[in-house]
Amino acid sequence: MQRVINKLGATLSASLTLILGLCATALVFVATSRLEDDAVNLDFERRAALRAITVQRGLEEAVQVLTVINHFFATVENTSREHFHTFTEPLLAKYPYIRAFGFQRFISDAERAAFEAERRKDLPDFTVSAYVDGKIAPAPLRPRYLVVDYVEPMKGNSAALGLDQLGNPLVTEALNLAIETGRPASTTAIRLAQAAPHERGLLVLLPVYRHGAPLTDARLRREAVIGDTSAVFQATELVQKILEGANLLNTRDMGLTVYVGASTDPVNLIFRHEGPHASMGEKYGGQFPLSLLFRQPGDMATSFDIAGQTWHMVISSPPRALFSDHYGSLLILAAGLLSSMLAAAYLRSLSMRSRRVQRVVEEKTAELRHTNRLLSEDILARKEAEKALQLRHQAIEASANAIMIMSASEPEHTIEYVNPAFQRITGYSASEIIGGNIRILEGRDSDPAGLEAVWQAMREKREHNVILRNYHKDGSELWSDFYIAPVRGEGDQVTHFVAALYDITSMKRYEAELEFQASRDTLTGLINRHMLRNNLDQAISSATRQQHSMWVVFVDLDRFKFVNDTLGHKAGDVLLKTIAGRLRAAVRQADTVARLGGDEFIMILPEQEETLLDTRSLQRIMDAVAAPVTIEGHTLFMTCSLGISCYPADGLDGETLVKHADIAMYRAKQTGRNNFQFYTPAMNEQALERLRIEGDLRNALDNNEFLLHYQPKVDLQSGRVVGMEALIRWQHPQLGMVSPARFVGLAEETGLILPIGAWVLRTACAQCRVWQLAGYSDLSVSVNLSVRQFLQKDLVSSVADALQDTGLAATSLELELTESLMMTDVEHAIGILRELKTLGVNLSIDDFGTGYSSLAYLKRFPIDVLKIDKSFVRDITSDADDAAITASIISLARHLKLKVIAEGVETDEQLDYLRHYGCDEIQGYLFSPPVPPERFEEILRQERLAV
Numbered sequence: 001m002q003r004v005i006n007k008l009g010a011t012l013s014a015s016l017t018l019i020l021g022l023c024a025t026a027l028v029f030v031a032t033s034r035l036e037d038d039a040v041n042l043d044f045e046r047r048a049a050l051r052a053i054t055v056q057r058g059l060e061e062a063v064q065v066l067t068v069i070n071h072f073f074a075t076v077e078n079t080s081r082e083h084f085h086t087f088t089e090p091l092l093a094k095y096p097y098i099r100a101f102g103f104q105r106f107i108s109d110a111e112r113a114a115f116e117a118e119r120r121k122d123l124p125d126f127t128v129s130a131y132v133d134g135k136i137a138p139a140p141l142r143p144r145y146l147v148v149d150y151v152e153p154m155k156g157n158s159a160a161l162g163l164d165q166l167g168n169p170l171v172t173e174a175l176n177l178a179i180e181t182g183r184p185a186s187t188t189a190i191r192l193a194q195a196a197p198h199e200r201g202l203l204v205l206l207p208v209y210r211h212g213a214p215l216t217d218a219r220l221r222r223e224a225v226i227g228d229t230s231a232v233f234q235a236t237e238l239v240q241k242i243l244e245g246a247n248l249l250n251t252r253d254m255g256l257t258v259y260v261g262a263s264t265d266p267v268n269l270i271f272r273h274e275g276p277h278a279s280m281g282e283k284y285g286g287q288f289p290l291s292l293l294f295r296q297p298g299d300m301a302t303s304f305d306i307a308g309q310t311w312h313m314v315i316s317s318p319p320r321a322l323f324s325d326h327y328g329s330l331l332i333l334a335a336g337l338l339s340s341m342l343a344a345a346y347l348r349s350l351s352m353r354s355r356r357v358q359r360v361v362e363e364k365t366a367e368l369r370h371t372n373r374l375l376s377e378d379i380l381a382r383k384e385a386e387k388a389l390q391l392r393h394q395a396i397e398a399s400a401n402a403i404m405i406m407s408a409s410e411p412e413h414t415i416e417y418v419n420p421a422f423q424r425i426t427g428y429s430a431s432e433i434i435g436g437n438i439r440i441l442e443g444r445d446s447d448p449a450g451l452e453a454v455w456q457a458m459r460e461k462r463e464h465n466v467i468l469r470n471y472h473k474d475g476s477e478l479w480s481d482f483y484i485a486p487v488r489g490e491g492d493q494v495t496h497f498v499a500a501l502y503d504i505t506s507m508k509r510y511e512a513e514l515e516f517q518a519s520r521d522t523l524t525g526l527i528n529r530h531m532l533r534n535n536l537d538q539a540i541s542s543a544t545r546q547q548h549s550m551w552v553v554f555v556d557l558d559r560f561k562f563v564n565d566t567l568g569h570k571a572g573d574v575l576l577k578t579i580a581g582r583l584r585a586a587v588r589q590a591d592t593v594a595r596l597g598g599d600e601f602i603m604i605l606p607e608q609e610e611t612l613l614d615t616r617s618l619q620r621i622m623d624a625v626a627a628p629v630t631i632e633g634h635t636l637f638m639t640c641s642l643g644i645s646c647y648p649a650d651g652l653d654g655e656t657l658v659k660h661a662d663i664a665m666y667r668a669k670q671t672g673r674n675n676f677q678f679y680t681p682a683m684n685e686q687a688l689e690r691l692r693i694e695g696d697l698r699n700a701l702d703n704n705e706f707l708l709h710y711q712p713k714v715d716l717q718s719g720r721v722v723g724m725e726a727l728i729r730w731q732h733p734q735l736g737m738v739s740p741a742r743f744v745g746l747a748e749e750t751g752l753i754l755p756i757g758a759w760v761l762r763t764a765c766a767q768c769r770v771w772q773l774a775g776y777s778d779l780s781v782s783v784n785l786s787v788r789q790f791l792q793k794d795l796v797s798s799v800a801d802a803l804q805d806t807g808l809a810a811t812s813l814e815l816e817l818t819e820s821l822m823m824t825d826v827e828h829a830i831g832i833l834r835e836l837k838t839l840g841v842n843l844s845i846d847d848f849g850t851g852y853s854s855l856a857y858l859k860r861f862p863i864d865v866l867k868i869d870k871s872f873v874r875d876i877t878s879d880a881d882d883a884a885i886t887a888s889i890i891s892l893a894r895h896l897k898l899k900v901i902a903e904g905v906e907t908d909e910q911l912d913y914l915r916h917y918g919c920d921e922i923q924g925y926l927f928s929p930p931v932p933p934e935r936f937e938e939i940l941r942q943e944r945l946a947v
């Protein structure tokens, strides 16, 4: 298709070139031929004009000859025939085209005969004659005659003698004109009598006037005219002679026709000089088609007046010598045609050649293009490969991860390349590491198994991924996610290994931090419950391995809730942090201190070779907790209760050990707090029971299972019952009578102590009032207040309500508060106590001496009674310390003007001792245990009876 198009294009191009060439040639040719035409025409015009002017001048000159003859007549009067002959002879010789000179004379008819007669003297045949029917004959009669009188040369013209010219209108017309103008006048071409019939001549007349006659105007001239001189011109010869004389007839390059007259009427034709161009075809010599290419040559026609007669000349253009006239243009045409054709041919051949070349070029181009395409593709592929390589190289260089390339052939897998990140991550520069191997990153804690796995993978030429603990050049830990992969070269041979080392140190640190956080108690920084389990397991494992025993110590702060509720959680947190720090400081480094939550802590104290487990360590713990703590201006005196379980005796797993330590701690709580208790299996039973009764406790109040026992208080001076302490009892459906020691703590933990306490208060008040109304008006009742109750916001109002509702006087009510409760936050306690005192109730400190009561604070408490704890009373007779403490308390109370009462008096010795030291009241089994109301009433009655 392309070829066809090309071929067509070539042909078109050649044709176009030819056409263009021809057009250009034609244009040049036409322009040139026009120039040539113009030149030829100009030449023709010039030559035609030459001929015309030659003829005109020749005729005018000929007429001038007549003028000369006329002048002769005018000047020579009575000119004779001889004169005439003599005068005209040289002129005729000179102007051979003048056929004859003549003199015509006017004669009247009257004069005719005489005249004829006269002339016949010389010329016997002379007659006034005229053409009649084409023949010369005596002129018909007429008034006047213009008779040819003289004629020269006679030879050949003698026939004209005597001819009357007036019979010839042409002559008369010319004569009139000559007279009119005063100038020579010519006839048109006329047949000459003296010439052959076909010959035409001209008769030019110039009037002859009488001598001396005025000739100033036409009339005068008419009057004066006597005849005329004439010249007979043989028109054809005249023109011929004129032209020959000017050498203008020796060429036939142009035709020439001369007419006497204004038109080219053939009648007027007097001369014809044939040119070569009778017709267009002749004109161009059979080159008619070519003649179309040239501008048609025009004939030149010109008219002029000669002796009043219009002459007309037509000069035909000479035949066009196409090849001579248009040599240039034809040459241009030929050259143009030739060159166009040659150009076209050349173009065509060129185009053919060009087509061939083009075809070849196309083929070559296609091949080249194909090759180029392949080359381009190859280059592109190479470039892309290079680009990809460069990109990869740049990516590797820019990689945030350390990348190294190691030899696969070297046994130690020499490092051949490391990227910039390698130095940044490991601290080793390329120059330091290249040539070495990855062992440089290993350290004392590197995972041998992990490293060996990497080397094994390289030996087996496979990829491997492992988390390694490497080391930075500066010795710092460098955790890396290490990935290694073989690089295969030709023949699938492993030539290198590429290793990427993702620095996960910060991630590991973060993990460790998270782990730490996850293992730590956020408040205290101690390990938490979760981590405790691990530590316990490890400690158990260790103890098992070493066959050592181990203690698990459950530490519970006493009265922490009081702090938390009174000072707020913030203060509680500060307290916990302080205690945590103290606990940590109180034990060895190897020991574990964990916080379970709230105010509960677990300590793991493993036995060590050099330091065997000792209860002194427990005391150190308690002492650490007991040191005063000042928070927000409040000085707190905290105590704690410890429960200890021992591995392996009390349990073989962490959970059991903690549980048993908890039970023991609970036991410590039960036994008055601020002490430690070792776990015993019996405690376990109690704990189980505790769990059981906890559920029942919730319904006990609704089921009216509680009741109050009253223990009398006896005034030592009077020996009378002055009051009683209300002590709660739980009549459990299954367990029977349950001691408060078994459920009060639980009630306090569960919050049930509040409704229970309220019930106790109201019941006790009511009972006291009943008994007062029954006649024991001085009777007072004391009620224990738990921590929760003490911290209850509406404590004062609820107490007031109870008093009001029962009708008991406030002074008949004594509220017993524990020493440790008040000492936990003295200021707060003082505030509550003062409020209670506004009601008028009595306040006593229960269990006095068991806590860390500060005497300085004690005097600030608005209390009324100190109650010596039965633990002192119990041993006052056997323990000097207890006796001294008891005596001191009594003394202190007296000093502070407080009533002092001793509880748990069981023996007379105790009673004596107390009495001796001035104790005010006693309470104890010696007089009466706590008893139901009925029994108490009996005691009251018996006493009254005794009195």
Ligand SMILES: Nc1nc2c(ncn2[C@@H]2O[C@@H]3COP(=O)(O)O[C@H]4[C@@H](O)[C@H](n5cnc6c(=O)[nH]c(N)nc65)O[C@@H]4COP(=O)(O)O[C@H]3[C@H]2O)c(=O)[nH]1
Pocket: 711, 726, 727, 728, 739, 740, 741, 744, 757, 760, 783, 784, 785, 786, 816, 846, 847, 870, 903, 904, 905, 906, 923, 924, 925, 926, 929, 930
């Ligand atoms: N060994 C011995 N013990 C004697 C003797 N005299 C009295 N007791 C016991 O000593 C305890 C005195 O009560 P507490 O110190 O207030 O100690 C009370 C008190 O703290 C608490 N409690 C009892 N009733 C209530 C109550 O209604 N409310 C509150 N918050 N606590 C109560 O339970 C604790 C124990 O109460 P109880 O078992 O009734 O035990 C009573 C009583 O039975 C004696 O001579 N020898």
